[in-house]
Amino acid sequence: MSRPTRRYHAEKAVAALLLLAGTIFSFGGYRYGLGSMRHWGAGAFPFVCGLALIVLSVVCLCSAAKGREAGTGSVWRGMGAIAAGMAGFAAIIGSWGLLPATFLLASLSGIGTGKLKVRHILALAASLCLLMYLLFVILLRLPLPIFRGTYG
Amino acid sequence: MKFKHWIVASTMSLVVGGLTASAAHAQHYPQRPVTIVVPFAPGGSTDALARIVAEGLSNELGQRVVVANRPGAGGNIGMTAVANARPDGYTLVLVSSSLVINPSLYGSVSYDPVESFAPISYVASAPSIWVANAGIGVESAQEMLERMASGEMPYYGSPGIGTAQHLAGELLAHYADISLEHVPYNGAGPAVAGMVAGDVPSGFSSLPGVQSQIDDGLLTPLAITTLQRSEQLPEVPTFDEIGLEGYEVDHLQGLLAPSDTPEEIVGIIHDALVEFMNSAETSSRIAGLGFVPVVSTPREFAEQIAEQVEKWSEIIGAAGISVQ
Amino acid sequence: MDNLLASLALGAGTALALSNVLYCFLGVMAGTFIGVLPGIGPLAAISMLLPITFYLEPAAAIIMLAGVYYGAEYGGSITSILLNLPGTTSSAVTCLDGYPLSQQGRASMALFMTAMASFLGSTVGILAMILFSPLLARFALDFGPWEYFSVMLLGLICAAVIASGSAIKGLMMVALGLLLGTVGTDVNSGTLRYTFGMYELFDGIDLIVLAMGLFGIAEVFFVLRHPADPKAGVARVSLREMLPHRSEMRRSPAPVLRGSILGSLVGALPGTGQTVAAYLSYALEKLVSRRPEKFGSGAIEGIMAPESANNAAAQTAFIPTLVLGIPGSATMALILGALMIHGISPGSALMNENSELFWGLIMSFWVGNVLLLVLNVPLIRIWVAMLGIRREILHVAIVCFICVGVYTVNHSPLDILFVLAFGIVGYAFKLAGFQPAPLLVGFILGPMMEEQLRRAMLLSGGDLGRFIERPISATVLAIALALTLLLMGRQLVALRSRKTNG
Numbered sequence: 005m006s007r008p009t010r011r012y013h014a015e016k017a018v019a020a021l022l023l024l025a026g027t028i029f030s031f032g033g034y035r036y037g038l039g040s041m042r043h044w045g046a047g048a049f050p051f052v053c054g055l056a057l058i059v060l061s062v063v064c065l066c067s068a069a070k071g072r073e074a075g076t077g078s079v080w081r082g083m084g085a086i087a088a089g090m091a092g093f094a095a096i097i098g099s100w101g102l103l104p105a106t107f108l109l110a111s112l113s114g115i116g117t118g119k120l121k122v123r124h125i126l127a128l129a130a131s132l133c134l135l136m137y138l139l140f141v142i143l144l145r146l147p148l149p150i151f152r153g154t155y156g
Numbered sequence: 157m158k159f160k161h162w163i164v165a166s167t168m169s170l171v172v173g174g175l176t177a178s179a180a181h182a183q184h185y186p187q188r189p190v191t192i193v194v195p196f197a198p199g200g201s202t203d204a205l206a207r208i209v210a211e212g213l214s215n216e217l218g219q220r221v222v223v224a225n226r227p228g229a230g231g232n233i234g235m236t237a238v239a240n241a242r243p244d245g246y247t248l249v250l251v252s253s254s255l256v257i258n259p260s261l262y263g264s265v266s267y268d269p270v271e272s273f274a275p276i277s278y279v280a281s282a283p284s285i286w287v288a289n290a291g292i293g294v295e296s297a298q299e300m301l302e303r304m305a306s307g308e309m310p311y312y313g314s315p316g317i318g319t320a321q322h323l324a325g326e327l328l329a330h331y332a333d334i335s336l337e338h339v340p341y342n343g344a345g346p347a348v349a350g351m352v353a354g355d356v357p358s359g360f361s362s363l364p365g366v367q368s369q370i371d372d373g374l375l376t377p378l379a380i381t382t383l384q385r386s387e388q389l390p391e392v393p394t395f396d397e398i399g400l401e402g403y404e405v406d407h408l409q410g411l412l413a414p415s416d417t418p419e420e421i422v423g424i425i426h427d428a429l430v431e432f433m434n435s436a437e438t439s440s441r442i443a444g445l446g447f448v449p450v451v452s453t454p455r456e457f458a459e460q461i462a463e464q465v466e467k468w469s470e471i472i473g474a475a476g477i478s479v480q
Numbered sequence: 481m482d483n484l485l486a487s488l489a490l491g492a493g494t495a496l497a498l499s500n501v502l503y504c505f506l507g508v509m510a511g512t513f514i515g516v517l518p519g520i521g522p523l524a525a526i527s528m529l530l531p532i533t534f535y536l537e538p539a540a541a542i543i544m545l546a547g548v549y550y551g552a553e554y555g556g557s558i559t560s561i562l563l564n565l566p567g568t569t570s571s572a573v574t575c576l577d578g579y580p581l582s583q584q585g586r587a588s589m590a591l592f593m594t595a596m597a598s599f600l601g602s603t604v605g606i607l608a609m610i611l612f613s614p615l616l617a618r619f620a621l622d623f624g625p626w627e628y629f630s631v632m633l634l635g636l637i638c639a640a641v642i643a644s645g646s647a648i649k650g651l652m653m654v655a656l657g658l659l660l661g662t663v664g665t666d667v668n669s670g671t672l673r674y675t676f677g678m679y680e681l682f683d684g685i686d687l688i689v690l691a692m693g694l695f696g697i698a699e700v701f702f703v704l705r706h707p708a709d710p711k712a713g714v715a716r717v718s719l720r721e722m723l724p725h726r727s728e729m730r731r732s733p734a735p736v737l738r739g740s741i742l743g744s745l746v747g748a749l750p751g752t753g754q755t756v757a758a759y760l761s762y763a764l765e766k767l768v769s770r771r772p773e774k775f776g777s778g779a780i781e782g783i784m785a786p787e788s789a790n791n792a793a794a795q796t797a798f799i800p801t802l803v804l805g806i807p808g809s810a811t812m813a814l815i816l817g818a819l820m821i822h823g824i825s826p827g828s829a830l831m832n833e834n835s836e837l838f839w840g841l842i843m844s845f846w847v848g849n850v851l852l853l854v855l856n857v858p859l860i861r862i863w864v865a866m867l868g869i870r871r872e873i874l875h876v877a878i879v880c881f882i883c884v885g886v887y888t889v890n891h892s893p894l895d896i897l898f899v900l901a902f903g904i905v906g907y908a909f910k911l912a913g914f915q916p917a918p919l920l921v922g923f924i925l926g927p928m929m930e931e932q933l934r935r936a937m938l939l940s941g942g943d944l945g946r947f948i949e950r951p952i953s954a955t956v957l958a959i960a961l962a963l964t965l966l967l968m969g970r971q972l973v974a975l976r977s978r979k980t981n982g
Contacts, residue, residue: 014912042942046671094893117872198527229682317670368805368827
């Protein structure tokens, strides 16, 4: 299946995003102060680069060509699951430790791929936990809590 | 009536139980690995010092002592983390002088250098040294001061804004009443590189950072920032001696625990620290990093901290430096 | 010359002592391993190994730590080629042509050739150290902020060269990288820029976080869209498969030579580093090549040059450290610290009084590189076998390794969220045809360039003329100007031919 305009949309979106970024940085740069030739202000460099980015983004927006881009499937589900996994990892690793966080991350990511059976996902998550433990805690002796505050 | 007795009895037993539990806890301390937090990225001298200390404490306490780096915000992230950690003696922090400098430098920080911590001991002190590029032909501090006062070479390099070396330079400007232009670098290595290359005519650095360059004749030592002369460079005068009386900048490194850590545990760690710091091997390793090994009692250390916070607050205020 | 041979013999004696060889072996193995793992890098590894070295002889200690340092350059390219995920930032450039090769089923060839390139690059770097240390040290001292700025400017222009495809998009990525690099505390004034009150951003966006998000997570997301490509996973691993085609063999020596020399020069400058060397050499190859359009889809020059460059730079980085006592990077500072903990001072004291250690160290570099080659070539089969693992499993594993690896650096959960954010953004970029590599160049070079520029302006009192008065700076700027004109010229020609054709 060929979707003729997906890349075009993406290009426009990204260019618009970068235009916005350039504006924010330039604005901020101006506020931090441009300084003098001898004492360049903290904002001088970002101001100039921001302007450059604005100009380039405008050019890009105007010249974005409609292209053909082949791609299948919706990625939202996969991305969402992986994103949830990573957010979950970040949320619980501090308090629950490495192993629960890794298990959560691996399980959600596995679900996100959409192609693995549940029992395979659980097995994969468990073995990754073991691998992380062996590698980072045992081999590298890193101070990571593995479960609720206990260390290797 | 009975109810009241019951309340009192149970409360008392809880209190007594709690006391004995913490005492018992202290008796068995440490029961699991201890973490020393270093509020800087690995590779710096405070980090290397922490690893030496961790190694030594491991041997003395019989438990693994590991170093965890929590860098960021000039040390504030790591120090805040430990200030808020559980006061059970299993999380400690090795700080540099940023503990006493940052509160004034940053305007506001999330910890109180005096209230948030239970000091254990001073571990090392470090002088800074004022050096000049050998190529500019200056032989002494007085000569350099004259040249600077005449506006000829007002630049001095430092490893960064808010570092002890930067503040040493500001203090110099303050005491000598001359106006200087600070050239900040991104770390000690680049700062020394700049001085050796002659991009800046002079600068401040920690002692070991420039020892070999002085020996090789690339840099000329001008003055030491502590009140005593350095053992490694006994011919170099102190700032105090050359006419700036009372000038002192000492980069302190010390070990602290979160406040409310039981005194017995602080005592155990302190004694272990003193024990291993007394060995000649440890001294030479620490000296290799350019520090002067020091120990002190928790109380002495606490007093030092309070003093230095005061002092830096004045200097930073007067010089008008801030990070915001 | 006699003196030199005598020194080398002395060094060989130390380097080949059995215990030193053992520690060298341990160091390079650990280094390769660390280079492969995302997140944790040679700096963290060397810090952790530091206390262990207290109980060793100084020679063994430094030999081992140095082994970790240059060993990591070998490991970093492995994941770049196989997974489009740079293990070390200096291997980010290797992704550009290494990954396409891997997707064409030629992963083992790519891995073999990068191992060779790394070895040859290191050898040239070591030769440079042996023959030219004092000269290169003086050369490094001639570089002031004006020169550094000019080199970085040249590097930025090269970034535009690196991007395949639309030049505008490449430049936009560079500009964004430059801007992202300004986030954090400003070195020159202490002002906090674009931190929005977040403590964690005081020191800027972490390079590892950016790289893992843009390259790693974005890639995982991107591949979710596309069904498995049957050719990519299957890679036969006989010895024949590891060898390149004859035409590729012919096109290999020149890039290696150019890359090694460039890397040796750049590495000797404290304040640039392997990553800059790798980028510059890739750009150089693309510029002098007769078929620049092949770059980005598996050109052999695209992996040989940067890999030789970054290994050569890793070796010559020891020159300012050992000869002048000036460490060029945080990792070098740590190795210097290790030296001093063992009571050894760098500089002429090291070369004259401790010459056994000095030359022993240099010879051990060569021993280490031989060991690395001997170890890594047989391992290729194992690495490539990894590609045979079912895609989905591999991707879950990658996500886990990235998250855990990044967490070990700062113990900050916010970092993980940043990685995710960059991953989503990176995915959007890929979808829209923007490449991440120029962004990384801008991000790395930007802050360095700004710092040097402002320092130069401060020291010259606001006088721009100084840039042209100083010979090295003037030369580099002239090259940069010529390059810009050349690139603009090429664009005009391309535009004109497009007009006449369609």
